[in-house]
Amino acid sequence: MYKIVTSSVLALMLIGCSSEKGVTYKSTMFQSVNEKEAVLLQDGKNKNYCYKCGMDLVKYYKTSHSATDNSKTYQYCSIHCLEGHLNDGVVLKNPKVVDVESLKFIDSTKAYYVVGSKKSATMSRISKYAFYNEDMAKKFQAQHGGEIMDFYKALDIAKKDFKNYK
Incomplete structure (x- = not known):
């Protein structure tokens, strides 16, 4: 009986060590969307990443902002990184933000922000x-x-x- 139990436990342990990868699930963070739903406004090889901090824009899409500097468009994972870029002394125009409901970019100056909700923040505690x-x-x-x-x-x-920070 001892050999049967030991053999069964050993077999189960070896099955758990198999080289085949099981099903992995994507993050269910509130900020995230499916890649097909995200609109990326930047150009270039790094267009999927926040201009300021490098975080994945699809993963943090619902807090995404954008702004332009003459003819160049910048996209940020959050209002925090937009402010960080402004802190660098750059002059930005046409600030936009993703509407949580439609997932489309809208004029930031016409948006209603809910600040300090129980949902996770991006790049900030708030x-x-x-x-x-x-x-x-x-x-x-x-x-x-x-x-x-x-x-x-x-x-x-x-x-x-x-x-x-200063």
């Missing part, structure tokens, strides 16, 4: 998610908490992250 529609922002806020504000107030909160 989450910042944007919505085109105020009612959708209120619905998200009711489910996940946070405060609704405009782009400029959300950007001011992102600026506070950098006070401890």
Whole structure:
């Protein structure tokens, strides 16, 4: 009986060490989307990555921002990295953000930001998610908490992250 039990345990252990890879599941982070749903606005070999920090833009798509500098478009994983680029002294125009509901880029200055929700933040301890529609922002806020504000107030909160860096 001892040999049967020992052999069975050993066989199960060896099966677990097989070289075949099992099914792996993608991250279920709230910020992430399917690669086909993401719109990447940058050009070049690094277009999938945040211009400032290098994080994957598809993985952090729902917090993605973009802006232009003359004819070049930059895309960021978050408002934090957008502010970080502004901190470098660059002058950016036409700031855009991904609308959490439609997954399309919208004018950041017309967006309703839910700041400080229970959903995970990107590059910060304080989450910042944007919505085109105020009612959708209120619905998200009711489910996940946070405060609704405009782009400029959300950007001011992102600026506070950098006070401890200098």
